[in-house]
Amino acid sequence: MSRYITQRVIHLLPILIGISVVTFLMLHLIPGDPVLIFAGDKPLTEQRHEELRHELGLDRPLWAQYWTYVTGIAHGDLGVGLHSGRPVLDSIREAAPATAALTLSALGVAVVLGLGLGIAAALAHGTWFDTVTMTIAILGVSMPVFYLGLLMIIFFSFDLRWFPATGQGGFSHLAMPAAALGLVTSAVLARLVRSSMLAVLREDYVQTARAKGLPRAIVVLRHALKNALIPILTVLGLQLGALLSGAVVTETIFSRAGLGRLAVDAILNRDYSLVQGAVLFSALVYVIANLLVDVAYAAVDPRIRYE
Amino acid sequence: MRRSPALLARRASHSKNALAGGALLVLIGLAVVLAPLISPYRPFATNQRAGLAPVSAAHLMGTDRFGRDIFSRVLWGGRLSLLVGVVSVSLAATAGVALGLVAGYYGRTADTVIMRFVDLLVSFPSILLALAVVATLGSSLFNLMIAVGISSVPNYVRVTRGMVLTLKEREFVLAARVAGCPPYRIMTRHILPNVVSPLIVLTTLGTAGAIITGSTLSFLGLGIQPPTPEWGNMLADGREFLGTAWWVAFFPGLAIMLAVFAINLLGDGLHDVLDPHVRL
Numbered sequence: 001m002s003r004y005i006t007q008r009v010i011h012l013l014p015i016l017i018g019i020s021v022v023t024f025l026m027l028h029l030i031p032g033d034p035v036l037i038f039a040g041d042k043p044l045t046e047q048r049h050e051e052l053r054h055e056l057g058l059d060r061p062l063w064a065q066y067w068t069y070v071t072g073i074a075h076g077d078l079g080v081g082l083h084s085g086r087p088v089l090d091s092i093r094e095a096a097p098a099t100a101a102l103t104l105s106a107l108g109v110a111v112v113l114g115l116g117l118g119i120a121a122a123l124a125h126g127t128w129f130d131t132v133t134m135t136i137a138i139l140g141v142s143m144p145v146f147y148l149g150l151l152m153i154i155f156f157s158f159d160l161r162w163f164p165a166t167g168q169g170g171f172s173h174l175a176m177p178a179a180a181l182g183l184v185t186s187a188v189l190a191r192l193v194r195s196s197m198l199a200v201l202r203e204d205y206v207q208t209a210r211a212k213g214l215p216r217a218i219v220v221l222r223h224a225l226k227n228a229l230i231p232i233l234t235v236l237g238l239q240l241g242a243l244l245s246g247a248v249v250t251e252t253i254f255s256r257a258g259l260g261r262l263a264v265d266a267i268l269n270r271d272y273s274l275v276q277g278a279v280l281f282s283a284l285v286y287v288i289a290n291l292l293v294d295v296a297y298a299a300v301d302p303r304i305r306y307e
Numbered sequence: 308m309r310r311s312p313a314l315l316a317r318r319a320s321h322s323k324n325a326l327a328g329g330a331l332l333v334l335i336g337l338a339v340v341l342a343p344l345i346s347p348y349r350p351f352a353t354n355q356r357a358g359l360a361p362v363s364a365a366h367l368m369g370t371d372r373f374g375r376d377i378f379s380r381v382l383w384g385g386r387l388s389l390l391v392g393v394v395s396v397s398l399a400a401t402a403g404v405a406l407g408l409v410a411g412y413y414g415r416t417a418d419t420v421i422m423r424f425v426d427l428l429v430s431f432p433s434i435l436l437a438l439a440v441v442a443t444l445g446s447s448l449f450n451l452m453i454a455v456g457i458s459s460v461p462n463y464v465r466v467t468r469g470m471v472l473t474l475k476e477r478e479f480v481l482a483a484r485v486a487g488c489p490p491y492r493i494m495t496r497h498i499l500p501n502v503v504s505p506l507i508v509l510t511t512l513g514t515a516g517a518i519i520t521g522s523t524l525s526f527l528g529l530g531i532q533p534p535t536p537e538w539g540n541m542l543a544d545g546r547e548f549l550g551t552a553w554w555v556a557f558f559p560g561l562a563i564m565l566a567v568f569a570i571n572l573l574g575d576g577l578h579d580v581l582d583p584h585v586r587l
Contacts, residue, residue: 014423015423015426015427015430018423018426018427018430019427019430019431022427022431022439023439026439026442026443029443029444030443030444031444031445138568138571138572138575139564139568141571142515142564142565142567142570142571143564143567144519144522144523144560144563144564144567145523146523146526146542146560147542147560147561147563147564150542150545150546150549150556150557150560151557151560153549154549154553154556154557157549157550158550158553165549241431241432241433242432242433244432244434245432245433245434245435246434248434248435248438248527249434249526249527252526252527253546263438264438264527264528264529267438267442267529268528268529272442275438275439275442278435279435279438279439282431282432282435283430283431283432283435286430286431286432287430290430
């Protein structure tokens with residue numbers, strides 16, 4: 001197992017380098033003169049222009065700039081926000097917890113609902129429950145997160161006045177955003193869990209278990225579910241990316257401060273350093289999360305450890 | 308491996324999902340394409356006296372803050388929303404299939420380089436990748452299509468490459484090679500037709516995702532800019548009036564949902580039609 005983990009981590013290194021290259025290049029691919037981008041909209045004299053070019057290191061070869069960028073990251077220096085004036089790392093550090101809370105609670109909702117309904121639908125295959133659940137699931141998959149969020153605000157905040165529409169704080173501020181994000185993700189999961197379970201339930205070893213007289217619950221939970229988990233875990237890893245993406249939108253709708261809002265506002269304010277930092281951070285989190293999924297994968301299916 | 312079109316058509320006529328989804332999609336598509344003919348008002352026409360008017364006979368979906376008819380704007384906006392979805396998927400599929408064919412057929416260095424690139428694309432969450440593209444290149448219509456499409460390229464590459472690897476050693480490919488067929492022709496005439504089935508389902512479902520991503524970007528203010536109507540930015544417009552004029556946000560969002568729902572139904576149906584294990 002530890003050999004497998006080491007292997008996966010080594011596999012990660014070129015990807016991490018690639019991510020750093022992409023985020024580094026972001027600033028340099030922007031059309032226009034980079035010096036002017038950094039200077040904002042203030043007019044520059046020739047001399048000041050040259051000075052700034054030198055200060056920012058833009059007169060050095062690209063690979064040298066990249067090296068400074070990477071070593072900076074290693075020391076936790078992601079630069080200073082062009083618009084905010086604050087160190088990028090600080091802005092990210094402030095915004096991250098809110099996003100983490102949202103993403104994790106949405107994940108919880110998605111897993112509980114998705115797994116529960118998916119397994120139930122698979123077991124009730126062919127009945128009205130199956131059809132109704134799957135139709136709701138397709139609707140759920142088709143609903144953009146921001147639309148569901150808006151509908152919830154209209155209904156729960158303005159009509160029923162149960163939950164506040166914006167801001168953060170405690171549970172009542174987290175409930176709707178987490179529900180909106182979680183529900184859409186659970187629809188995707190439910191569909192997949194159902195088809196995965198159906199495929200497994202058709203297998204011979206399930207027939208054998210039933211023929212042996214094992215109670216249905218044990219057959220489903222101990223034998224079938226474990227094998228159905230493998231494709232489910234893969235999708236869960238991919239859904240983490242969707243959750244991160246969804247968090248961006250959800251935070252905007254519910255006016256929650258978080259990484260998503262930070263990134264979007266940064267783009268609208270042309271604060272490219274902040275965008276760069278936010279994208280880098282999110283990509284790193286996503287990559288690490290997928291690593292954890294890979295490890296979980298190997299824990300569930302012993303065959304994978306020996307590949 | 309190729310089944311006759313007649314057989315596929317017959318199977319499709321038995322699939323409730325494909326029929327329902329297809330019918331709904333045709334309906335939406337016609338409405339949107341015929342917008343210049345059927346839209347009761349011009350999409351940019353303002354009417355300050357009728358600002359934020361509720362649903363009525365004169366305005367089937369109410370008006371927005373400038374008195375513009377929402378029904379007309381939903382029809383016109385659909386053209387852009389659907390266009391972005393379809394074009395970005397086409398771009399992504401073309402690039403992805405081409406890369407997948409090359410990676411699978413030539414193997415070794417080409418394969419490693421392409422798959423590393425794909426791994427890199429996959430390591431960014433899709434909206435963030437789209438955000439990064441828009442932030443860097445700007446939010447023109449074309450850049451928007453690239454931004455929306457780029458995160459789905461890996462899917463096409465992987466599926467195509469998988470099929471190529473399976474088919475590469477089959478007799479008909481070896482026969483073509485022995486006969487002196489150049490690699491380009493082998494890839495397009497012999498291998499590609501067999502990859503079409505999974506690709507059809509992938510592109511159909513991909514269009515649904517692309518429409519959502521495109522309208523999400525416009526909703527965030529990073530895509531199609533107002534006053535040009537588009538379902539996403541119309542939703543953003545309606546955000547301020549959720550308590551007072553809910554129709555401004557409700558109908559564009561409903562349009563997105565119905566279009567995506569139709570495509571998902573169709574995609575599910577096509578998946579069943581093309582899967583030989585499913586009895587229809």
